Amino acid sequence: MDIQRGTELQLTIDDAVFSSTGGSTLGGEGMSVARSNGFVFFVTGAVPGDIVTARVFKVKKNYAEAKVVRVERPSPLRVQPRCKHFGPCGGCQWQHVEYQAQLRFKQQRVVDAFQRIGGFTSLDILPIIGSREPYFYRNKMEFSFSNKQWRALMPDKERVPEPEGSVFLGLHVPQRFDKVLEIEECHLQSETSNRILNATREFVRMKKIPVYDSLREIGYLRFLVIRQSIRTGELMVNLVTYDDRPDFMREYVGAMRREIPEITTIVNTVNSRKAQIASGDVEKVYFGEGVIHERIGEFVFTISASSFFQTNTAQAEQLYDSARAMAGLQHSDVVYDLYCGTGSIAIFISDAVKKIVGFESSESAVRDARRNAAANNVDNCDFVLGDLKEVITKGKAGLDSRGRPDVVITDPPRSGMHEKVVEELVALAAPRIVYVSCNPATQARDVNLLCREKYELKRLQPVDMFPHTYHVDNVALLQAG
Numbered sequence: 001m002d003i004q005r006g007t008e009l010q011l012t013i014d015d016a017v018f019s020s021t022g023g024s025t026l027g028g029e030g031m032s033v034a035r036s037n038g039f040v041f042f043v044t045g046a047v048p049g050d051i052v053t054a055r056v057f058k059v060k061k062n063y064a065e066a067k068v069v070r071v072e073r074p075s076p077l078r079v080q081p082r083c084k085h086f087g088p089c090g091g092c093q094w095q096h097v098e099y100q101a102q103l104r105f106k107q108q109r110v111v112d113a114f115q116r117i118g119g120f121t122s123l124d125i126l127p128i129i130g131s132r133e134p135y136f137y138r139n140k141m142e143f144s145f146s147n148k149q150w151r152a153l154m155p156d157k158e159r160v161p162e163p164e165g166s167v168f169l170g171l172h173v174p175q176r177f178d179k180v181l182e183i184e185e186c187h188l189q190s191e192t193s194n195r196i197l198n199a200t201r202e203f204v205r206m207k208k209i210p211v212y213d214s215l216r217e218i219g220y221l222r223f224l225v226i227r228q229s230i231r232t233g234e235l236m237v238n239l240v241t242y243d244d245r246p247d248f249m250r251e252y253v254g255a256m257r258r259e260i261p262e263i264t265t266i267v268n269t270v271n272s273r274k275a276q277i278a279s280g281d282v283e284k285v286y287f288g289e290g291v292i293h294e295r296i297g298e299f300v301f302t303i304s305a306s307s308f309f310q311t312n313t314a315q316a317e318q319l320y321d322s323a324r325a326m327a328g329l330q331h332s333d334v335v336y337d338l339y340c341g342t343g344s345i346a347i348f349i350s351d352a353v354k355k356i357v358g359f360e361s362s363e364s365a366v367r368d369a370r371r372n373a374a375a376n377n378v379d380n381c382d383f384v385l386g387d388l389k390e391v392i393t394k395g396k397a398g399l400d401s402r403g404r405p406d407v408v409i410t411d412p413p414r415s416g417m418h419e420k421v422v423e424e425l426v427a428l429a430a431p432r433i434v435y436v437s438c439n440p441a442t443q444a445r446d447v448n449l450l451c452r453e454k455y456e457l458k459r460l461q462p463v464d465m466f467p468h469t470y471h472v473d474n475v476a477l478l479q480a481g
């Protein structure tokens, strides 16, 4: 059979896609795999065990990408997605897969990364820690305003330009940064969050407030960020705008407070730069304290509009518990917490060790980390600002200038650790390294490098921080040989 763009064919879905490297993916994460006609097909919208009719939309030399047109025989793993936006939204990829099966795929994804990328043949891997609450788990959602709407079911030729002054509020569909899919309900944050989303849309439409247009650099509305503490219930609304319009903000605050009395603080972040990001130069507090508080373990963290904080509070606690248990901490230990963010891991383990030194490149995160430590009466944490690959280069004030660590905990971004950092970790020779990661592919790559030189991989513990997505976090324990 000649496989071309537009070809429709029947496929039996074998498995989920596990392998991916760094940011780039082969066939795409969250897709499923089928084999037919000497081709590998990466299929969107399918579940392992399905028989589907799929339409090919991309053809390469020996693989193709296809989208489900019809499910001919559903897999026993299929469930009814809860959300009406599932599919076009793309925020969740696996809401149509029963949760226990999602967990099995995630566990396999970690195994696959460590075998294929890390080159490890035997692994001691604990069962993945699933989420007790697979819905409504996020403490932060960021919605975008746009004057262009993504209409999933509308053929290209029927699309006409939106009328001037249109306001849409929702989520960007994958690869469409100019358009948003209007969202009325999201099952990852609370019901109150959905009410804020819909009330905001209605209010700005009624007042005819313009969306910021990045091409023409005019307009006002950019993002709506909702942060809700899972443990204290405090609720922040942050409207991110292009310029400062205090009269409108006062009206908006009045309307929101009347309609949703659960809101505890309202902030206006003004971002007058072209970059489409939900942070800015000015944060004006219109109501409440301008911050919310969240609890992890015994510790309370203050979260401002611009603070980084793990988005799944309950599972962050599980992740940190795993890291803490794996580290086998002693009261005499000096611990380095690399890529420490706002210091949440450092503070979480502070009562178990003598001293912790956190390293972090974001100035505001370091400021928050110091503030969080002080607010929790933690006085054995020290935070160092700087890019790790600069801070730790030999010959400069190297890592060991702060006292040789007994344990290193590292939690880098998705891209993993810079090679120089890996080299310096080998030279530093801490007896134990606990590597926390949100990307098993780059983690397996870095662990392979560490184990070539000095370390032995002892154990892995996957944790599901993001149910219904393909993402999986993983904690690895390494011991110096």
Ligand SMILES: C[S@@+](CC[C@H](N)C(=O)[O-])C[C@H]1O[C@@H](n2cnc3c(N)ncnc32)[C@H](O)[C@@H]1O
Pocket (backbone or CB within 6 Å): 308, 309, 310, 339, 340, 341, 342, 343, 344, 345, 359, 360, 361, 362, 365, 386, 387, 388, 389, 411, 412, 413, 414
């Ligand atoms: C995955 S987050 C870890 C956050 C923290 N451990 C937590 O659980 O909240 C990664 C952190 O690494 C920081 N980072 C990224 N590149 C860095 C670099 N080159 N040097 C130091 N820190 C960096 C980011 O600012 C971010 O706070």
